Structure formats: structure tokens, C-alpha cells
Amino acid sequence: MKKKPHVIVTRRLPDAVETRMRELFDTRLNIDDRPMSRAELVEAVKTADVLVPTVTDRIDATLITEAGPQLRLIASFSNGFDHIDVETALARGIVVTNTPGVLTQDTADMTMALILAVPRRLVEGAHVLDVDRDWAGWTPTWMLGRRISGKRLGIVGMGRIGEAVARRAKAFGLSIHYHNRHRVAPEVEEALEATYWDSLDQMLARMDIISVNCPRTPGTYHLLSERRLKLMRPEAYLVNTSRGEVIDEAALTRLLEADAIAGAGLDVFEHEPSVSPKLLRLAAKGKVVLLPHMGSATIEGRIEMGEKVLINIRAFFDGHKPPDRVLPSML
Structure with a gap:
């Protein structure tokens, strides 16, 4: 045998x-x-x-x-x-x-969930109804978030997951932009009505939401460095379901604390399983939505x-x- x-x-x-x-x-x-x-x-x-x-x-x-x-x-x-x-x-x-x-569809689903959750303040709203809190009721100016329809989404890494995110985002009325090592096929661009940026810097400076979907390689370590993060608009949001090391997490934290970036949704962290206490404090204040690396967890x-x-x-x-x-x- x-x-x-x-x-x-x-x-x-x-x-x-x-x-x-x-x-x-x-x-x-x-x-x-x-x-x-x-x-x-x-x-x-x-x-x-x-x-x-x-x-x-x-x-x-x-x-x-x-x-x-x-x-x-x-x-x-x-x-x-x-x-x-x-x-x-x-x-x-x-x-x-x-x-x-x-894991393409599962990760894209979670990415889209964070794209919705951060601007619309979903986690903050859910916490209002915790058992130890009192809700005074609806008012016209309370818990206002940002509409995502009509906003520009910049996808960093247009591989399988990036394309799946783009398809979902287009259905929600977002304008699709992307940066990738190589331009995707013309028929894909046409179907997604996607705009290609060969310069990551130029794309970052013009987007309302950035989604990080590139793999972790030696070339993508701290791809979103402090210099690049500072290019983002103060009204912009950042979502990462890729790898924590792609972003300079300490720099991101400083910019969030200074209100230089509107918010972030993170499913991955640079030093997993350790999560920065500063990020946890920002989450408590509603500046970020943090998930425990569950993007592919189905x-x-x-x-x-x-x-x-x-x-x-x-x-x-x-x-x-x-x-x-x-x-x-x-x-």
C-alpha cells in the first residue's frame, strides 16, 4: 500500500x-x-x-x-x-x-460594507442602541454622515478583488477610478466605466474614498506612506481589506487624529494581532471602523x-x- x-x-x-x-x-x-x-x-x-x-x-x-x-x-x-x-x-x-x-467575492463584500459603514457612521449608530444608552429619538441634524452615490472611489490594486469591489461600487452609484501596475483590459474598463491613473499620487489627491486591494509584496510595503496619505483630501475616507503593512499605520493614525483624513475602515493591521491603542481610541470616537481581519470569513x-x-x-x-x-x- x-x-x-x-x-x-x-x-x-x-x-x-x-x-x-x-x-x-x-x-x-x-x-x-x-x-x-x-x-x-x-x-x-x-x-x-x-x-x-x-x-x-x-x-x-x-x-x-x-x-x-x-x-x-x-x-x-x-x-x-x-x-x-x-x-x-x-x-x-x-x-x-x-x-x-x-475569497474574491467575500472580501469584496466586506470592502463594500466598510465603504458604506464609514461615511454613513453605521457602527456609531449601532452603539447608540447599546443597552446602557438612552436614545432620545430622531432629529433632523443628528448622526449625519456622507452620501456615497456620486462620489469617486479610487481602487489601489485592480486584480480580482479590486474588480469585484468596482462592480459593487458602481451599482451604488460611485465613480470608479483605479491605479494598478498594469492597465486592465479595455472591455473591463468599459464595463466599469473606470478611469485609470498611472500616477498613484494624482489619484489619491482627487478621490473621495480610497480602497486598498493590492497584495502585500516587497514593492507594496508602506505603499501608502505618510507622504502619500497627506495627499488625500480632508473629506476623504480610506478602507483597507488587503494587508496592514501596505499602509504606514502610524502615519494614518496621526492624520486621523488631526482630522486631516475624514475616517477609515480597517479589517487588517500592520502588527496583527496587535491593534494600536490609538486606533482603538479613534474607533471609540467614531473616527474609524475596526474589524478583526474577517473580510474572508465565510x-x-x-x-x-x-x-x-x-x-x-x-x-x-x-x-x-x-x-x-x-x-x-x-x-
């Missing part, structure tokens, strides 16, 4: 995915769902044929160099792969895969991610190229 590959999973996955993993492979699950320590990750790469990490695991060069010769595949349960030193893995002959595409999405992990592992050990390999050209 063919020996099953030894698979180590770093966090709890949906029951259906874990059950199938146990059926197909010699799988060690993380039943307690406690983040693995560095020592546990080292032990895992020394013994596993396949490591299944998540975005919270730092699979850096030092860890990869600790791997035993049996580790042949890192099948990440994630859309992004910035938590993995892919170059070091490939140099060691270790294939890296991810789970692209399945049951359907997580199961689809798990199915992609299973397919990648099976394809690899059946002697085929996994469909979701991370290639050097993608770095």
Missing part, C-alpha cells in the same frame, strides 16, 4: 476539510487551535512531508533552512503568500502553493480554501504540478 504523505496543519480548519485530510493523508491536526510556537514550527518542518500553514504563521528563511529533506510542499491555507519566504523555499526545492480566487470560503489545499497536495503526490503553485514571476 502506498505510504500516505505526513501532513501537519498549523490551525483548526473546517470539520469537513479536516475529515477529508485525515482520510487522504497521514494528517496531524491542531485540535486546540492554538498558534504554534516557533519551536513547534521547527519540529513540524523537520518531520512533515507537507506543511499547511496559515497567514498567521511566519514561514521565514530561518525556519525553512531548518526543514528536513522530506519537506517537499508548503500548501498554505491562504490567498496571500507574503508570510512565506517563497524564494528560500524554492531554492531548497520546496514547492509552495496557495488558495487564490475563492463558511463557504473557508471550505473552498480547504478543498484547494487538498487538490494541491493530491496533485503534487500524484506526480502532477499543483494548480496553485506560487511561481517566481509572482513575487
Whole structure:
């Protein structure tokens, strides 16, 4: 009987995915769902044929160099792969895969929710009806927000998620603008009535709402630097459902405190899981809406991610190229 590959999973996955993993492979699950320590990750790469990490695991060069010769595949349960030193893995002959595409609609939904929530002050309004508060009733000038229809939305990163956000935003009457490394196909631009900006600086200075949807790469670290954030109009809002490191969070906080930016909606943070106390205070004042990295958190999405992990592992050990390999050209 063919020996099953030894698979180590770093966090709890949906029951259906874990059950199938146990059926197909010699799988060690993380039943307690406690983040693995560095020592546990080292032990895992020394013994596993396949490591299944998540975005919270730092699979850096030092860890990869600790791997035993049996580790042949890192099948990440994630859309992004910035938590993995892919170059070091490939140099060691270790294939890296991810789970692209399945989170597009879920993340776009959450992005649109934040685009609505921040200007319309939805979280502030919900807090008014907390059990320990009294609501005096409706008045014409209370809790006034901003209309989003007719406003300009600038999308930073017009990939799958950026396009999905644009489709939703267009339905809400927003004017679509975008900055991307490459211009999208003419038929996409035409369908979205989208305006392309080759200069990110020029786009930032003219938008009412900015949505960050680009991946985290060495080139996008602090892409929205303090200099660029200062280009935004005082009436503008910023939404980020991508990666916290794309924005200089300390600079953003200072600008929000100074009312140099009208507000922000953040689902990701630069130093996750730590959240800046200053951001928490701004949230209490209604200046920002903060979510705990839940943009892709749907049951359907997580199961689809798990199915992609299973397919990648099976394809690899059946002697085929996994469909979701991370290639050097993608770095």
C-alpha cells in the first residue's frame, strides 16, 4: 500500500476539510487551535512531508533552512503568500502553493460594507442602541454622515478583488477610478466605466474614498506612506481589506487624529494581532471602523480554501504540478 504523505496543519480548519485530510493523508491536526510556537514550527518542518500553514504563521528563511529533506510542499491555507519566504523555499526545492480566487467575492463584500459603514457612521449608530444608552429619538441634524452615490472611489490594486469591489461600487452609484501596475483590459474598463491613473499620487489627491486591494509584496510595503496619505483630501475616507503593512499605520493614525483624513475602515493591521491603542481610541470616537481581519470569513470560503489545499497536495503526490503553485514571476 502506498505510504500516505505526513501532513501537519498549523490551525483548526473546517470539520469537513479536516475529515477529508485525515482520510487522504497521514494528517496531524491542531485540535486546540492554538498558534504554534516557533519551536513547534521547527519540529513540524523537520518531520512533515507537507506543511499547511496559515497567514498567521511566519514561514521565514530561518525556519525553512531548518526543514528536513522530506519537506517537499508548503500548501498554505491562504490567498496571500507574503508570510512565506517563497524564494528560500524554492531554492531548497520546496514547492509552495496557495488558495487564490475563492475569497474574491467575500472580501469584496466586506470592502463594500466598510465603504458604506464609514461615511454613513453605521457602527456609531449601532452603539447608540447599546443597552446602557438612552436614545432620545430622531432629529433632523443628528448622526449625519456622507452620501456615497456620486462620489469617486479610487481602487489601489485592480486584480480580482479590486474588480469585484468596482462592480459593487458602481451599482451604488460611485465613480470608479483605479491605479494598478498594469492597465486592465479595455472591455473591463468599459464595463466599469473606470478611469485609470498611472500616477498613484494624482489619484489619491482627487478621490473621495480610497480602497486598498493590492497584495502585500516587497514593492507594496508602506505603499501608502505618510507622504502619500497627506495627499488625500480632508473629506476623504480610506478602507483597507488587503494587508496592514501596505499602509504606514502610524502615519494614518496621526492624520486621523488631526482630522486631516475624514475616517477609515480597517479589517487588517500592520502588527496583527496587535491593534494600536490609538486606533482603538479613534474607533471609540467614531473616527474609524475596526474589524478583526474577517473580510474572508465565510463558511463557504473557508471550505473552498480547504478543498484547494487538498487538490494541491493530491496533485503534487500524484506526480502532477499543483494548480496553485506560487511561481517566481509572482513575487
